Amino acid sequence: MNISVVIPLYNEEESLPELHAWIARVMEAHHYTYEIIFVNDGSTDRSWEVIEKLCAQSSCVKGIKFRRNYGKSPALFCGFRKAEGDVVITMDADLQDSPDEIPELYRMITEEGYDLVSGYKKKRYDPLSKTIPTKLFNATARAVSGIHNLHDFNCGLKAYRKDVVKNIEVYGEMHRYIPYLAKNAGFTRIGEKVVHHQARKYGSTKFGGLNRFFNGYLDLLLLWFLSKFGVKPMHMFGFLGSIVFLLGFISCAVLGFGKLYAMYNGLPYRLVTDSPYFYFAITTMIIGTQLFLAGFVGELVIRNAPERNNYKVEKEI
Ligand code: UDP
Ligand code: MG
Secondary structure, three states: OOEEEEEEEOOOOOOHHHHHHHHHHHHHHOOOOEEEEEEEOOOOOOHHHHHHHHHHHOOOEEEEEOOOOOOHHHHHHHHHHHOOOOEEEEOOOOOOEOHHHHHHHHHHHHOOOOOEEEEEOOOOOOOHHHHHHHHHHHHHHHHHHOOOOOOOOOOOOEEEEHHHHHHOOOOOOHHHHHHHHHHHOOOOOEEEEEOOEOOOOOOOOOOOOOHHHHHHHHHHHHHHHHHHHOOOHHHHHHHHHHHHHHHHHHHHHHHHHHHHHHHHOOOOOOOHHHOHHHHHHHHHHHHHHHHHHHHHHHHHHHHHOOOOOOOOOOOOO
8 A cells, every 4th residue: 555644633524524535535646545534533523424424435445543632742743553554644634734745745755765755834834822932942952853944743634654643652742743753762863844835724823822832842861861861860860960979078087087187286267067067068969869870760661661672674585
């Protein structure tokens, strides 16, 4: 099969028939073999009935129905697991992404050798409250992930080589950072294609509020940390802990020996606890020990993790 189109959706009943017809039109015009996987993320409207109807009409339509609303990332995850096409394309269900981009995305993956091609909504039809924070978000994501050629990490329209989706695990709200997940899994040929974007035709956005930026920022930090120290926490915490402890220890020693020196030489001296440095020194030693222990506990946790030796092997001969 050439292409799997994975479509996560939450309450998008009005768009589905139109979206399906459009995708089918594009696929048939280019003679692709394809499947469309609708992942119904606990919609409370009639989306699932619509999917059932489409499924009865066409053998290319498949559906997954969640019992409740889990979010876009879990929906993508399950769609990816089911996908069988050589190239997997994700797109939003709200008709904001155009299926006309599919042939070019497919060509970029199969002929130009990209692992992942992300859409770039150069001209966006979203309210300012979305576009401005998004610019900031993308700049941060570029800096942290080291993928400098992407302008639009969170574009719903993306194309993947099949290997990529089978080797990454999207969860929580990590759909914003799929290119980064792919990079961490060893897929480095990541490209971008300017795509056409439209205003939402039906329904309303499912990602309003501001807290998505705080959560997004925390997720990014987490990913960065996992990619850097996820498998070797001792290298980070042990190192920091040792340095901090050593600093504290040296300061304590200096204070103690200073006092002894003064005592034996008849100089004026006072209790070490009278000196503010003593408290700095002791706190530093405690923090150092804590950091070291955090690293050690981290290592113990990893030793017992069932997937600790779960490497992504590309080939064996
Ligand atoms: N979506 C989903 N589960 C959710 C929220 C959204 O599957 O909990 C789907 C939604 O139906 C749409 C896509 O994710 O197909 C993108 O959502 P939306 O268009 O609301 O986001 P925006 O384009 O406004 O960023
Ligand atoms: Mg949208």
